[in-house]
Amino acid sequence: MDGLAEALERVRERIDRACARAGRNPSEITLLAVTKVFPASTIHAAWEAGLREFGENYVQEFENKASEVRYLEGARFHLIGHLQSNKSRRAAELFDVIQTVDSAKLARRLNDAGRKLDVIVEVKLSGEESKTGASEAELPAILDAIRGAGNLNLKGLMTVPEWSEDAEVSRPAFAKLRAVAEQHGVSGLSMGMTNDFEVAIEEGATMIRIGTALFGRRKHA
Numbered sequence: 001m002d003g004l005a006e007a008l009e010r011v012r013e014r015i016d017r018a019c020a021r022a023g024r025n026p027s028e029i030t031l032l033a034v035t036k037v038f039p040a041s042t043i044h045a046a047w048e049a050g051l052r053e054f055g056e057n058y059v060q061e062f063e064n065k066a067s068e069v070r071y072l073e074g075a076r077f078h079l080i081g082h083l084q085s086n087k088s089r090r091a092a093e094l095f096d097v098i099q100t101v102d103s104a105k106l107a108r109r110l111n112d113a114g115r116k117l118d119v120i121v122e123v124k125l126s127g128e129e130s131k132t133g134a135s136e137a138e139l140p141a142i143l144d145a146i147r148g149a150g151n152l153n154l155k156g157l158m159t160v161p162e163w164s165e166d167a168e169v170s171r172p173a174f175a176k177l178r179a180v181a182e183q184h185g186v187s188g189l190s191m192g193m194t195n196d197f198e199v200a201i202e203e204g205a206t207m208i209r210i211g212t213a214l215f216g217r218r219k220h221a
């Protein structure tokens with residue numbers, strides 16, 4: 001637990017320094033604690049340390065933890081892994097925020113689930129590889145579907161650049177996400193992970209998704 005408190009302190013110091021460089025206020029940045037692979041007890045410890053926003057990658061994995069953490073006051077759970085439409089109904093029950101909406105069809109399915117949800121559209125900017133996320137060309141139709149959906153509240157765009165040890169490699173994708181969001185009148189930028197969150201903050205991130213820097217290295221994934 002102490003390890004976590006110290007890790008959180010270090011992350012907050014890094015956020016503060018990045019904000020100082022960028023002339024931003026740290027209160028503009030939401031820290032999402034990514035707890036995938038870790039047990040429900042890790043979410044409890046993180047909540048005790050003051051964290052309230054949690055990210056999970058897999059519907060099924062979170063299904064097994066949900067009953068142990070849902071009652072934590074003020075806690076909100078974000079799905080940050082790819083969502084197949086056949087799991088959308090279950091996801092809408094389990095999560096408060098879906099960050100990986102990548103098609104108009106998925107948006108409609110989530111809306112049909114009947115629960116109020118915050119949603120973020122995942123945008124694919126690196127091109128190559130088989131990364132998930134919507135292309136820029138698909139974005140207008142997805143945003144229209146969300147804006148027309150009574151149960152969905154659009155909260156921004158998110159992206160996951162190709163992983164690199166060098167945070168600067170992510171900068172163009174972050175700058176691009178910001179430009180695309182501005183172009184489409186969307187505010188809220190979920191970008192930046194342990195390896196590149198300072199660069200993401202410099203490029204305008206409003207939410208950073210941090211696992212390793214808080215909880216240590218995961219055994220897999």
Ligand SMILES: *Cc1c(COP(=O)(O)O)cnc(C)c1O
Pocket residue numbers: 034036057080081160193194195209210211212213
């Ligand atoms: C795992 C994951 C994170 C957290 O990554 P770390 O490098 O451990 O901070 C953030 N976002 C997504 C989409 C992830 O899958």
